[in-house]
Amino acid sequence: MQTLIDDATLAPKIADYLGAQLGHPVEIGPVRRFPVGFSWLTYSVPVSGIDGDTGTRELILRLGPDYGLFAPYSARPQVLSMQSLEGSDVPVPRAYWSSDDPSILGAPFMFCEKVSGEAVVPWVSANEPGLEDGYRRRLAEQFIDSLAALHRVEWQSKPVAELAHGITAQNAARLNVEHWEAQIARWAMRPYPLAEWGLRWLKAHCPEAPRVSIVHGDYRTGNFLEHGGRITAILDWELVHLGDPHEDLGWASLPMYMGGSKLICRLAEPEWFYARYGEKVGFEVSMRSVRYYQALSLLKLAATHMAAARCFEEGRFNDMRMPAMGSQIATCLRQMEKTIEGAR
Incomplete structure (x- = not known):
């Protein structure tokens, strides 16, 4: 009830x-x-x-x-x-x-x-006025550096270690895929063969993580506050978990957060983003892992849209954004398929 x-x-x-x-x-x-x-x-x-x-x-x-x-x-x-x-x-x-x-x-x-500040909206068109280049660059630097700082945290002696549950660099990807497989089984109202195909591919191509890190799970514009050119807070930690730091890179670099631009989260040129992040975090970014987690991220988005559709159909959340999200399931799965085909 x-x-x-x-x-x-x-x-x-x-x-x-x-x-x-x-x-x-x-x-x-x-x-x-x-x-x-x-x-x-x-x-x-x-x-x-x-x-x-x-x-x-x-x-x-x-x-x-x-x-x-x-x-x-x-x-x-x-x-x-x-x-x-x-x-x-x-x-x-x-x-x-x-x-x-x-x-x-x-x-x-x-x-x-x-915390004081305003959220930068990620869903704007590239034709709309953007951030002034110098201002954008300063935000991008902090956006990258904060993510690298998150992934450097030695969490083993901190409260978040309670979430470890036997995770290792070797099994982090597999555990993540199995988690989302369970969510799809719970939320989907009909079979999605492309999702099942994606799950099989993801299980068969799990990368080894460079380390196990705190992963934000939804790291992007829209989930931080900025004031006067300074990022004052990273928000919305509801998807936080321990895992492969490449997951946050894959999520942040999804095309839907680029607003029609060629910039990651409409902030950073991809080559510079990965280079600066790698320098700050202390390991070289694996583009194979980034592409893997882009595919998983698109499956996560599809699963989220499945949850939204079920929420609305069951009458739990009477918000017209829910069925609108449900209409995007096929689009996300098609993008996932293209991402996987490009990673082969």
Whole structure:
């Protein structure tokens, strides 16, 4: 049975929860939902009295409702990853409190700090005005360097090690493919022979990772904030996991994030992107692995669109973006096929 999130009743629930965590009462201002995303719900929450004074601090609350695209949710992977990156060269919001107990706020949730900045929209046409070249170059440098910093993190002694589950450089790709195979089996409403063919190819051509790294899973424009030419925060860690760092490269370099340009995420020339990343991360980029993960990324996108179509058809998410996403399944699978044929 679905648990509908009633925005009007969130403030007193939040006040009770934060008061219990802090050991003293707090006051909650107007809770505002951001009209973004297809999965987790995101809210701005003004809180007075966090430090025992009358000052107001604005927090971000993320809720994973049971009717969401990737439900059921757990906040734990995001929180473990964000906590593991505190003090690193990866700009992430500070994670505060979280729980997967839906009885508290109606769904799994996490609170983190609110960071200033705006998201760069990735889905614009190449014919529309873009970023000024110098500004774009500065953002691109930080975009690349933050990704390399993420993949350099020695995670074995950090909270995110809880997600390891026996992963190695040798089995990382295989485990990843099997995960998405299970998602397709759960979400698809009809057989997709091309997806099954893609899964067989991916299992038969698994590359060995140069190392096991924290992988963001959705690293692209649209998922970072920038202010005054500086990337202030990398956002949306819901697909985070441990795996081959080439996965984030493959995802970022998908054509749908180029906006009709020839630039990775409409920011960086591909040759320079891979060269700078390799220099910063400490290993040479394998273009064979990048192409492999481009194919897997297109399968992931197709699976996501399958989830959206099922979400809408089952009446769990009455949002017309869901059937629109479902209409893109065949396109993604066809692009996956072309990518695989080009990798042979």
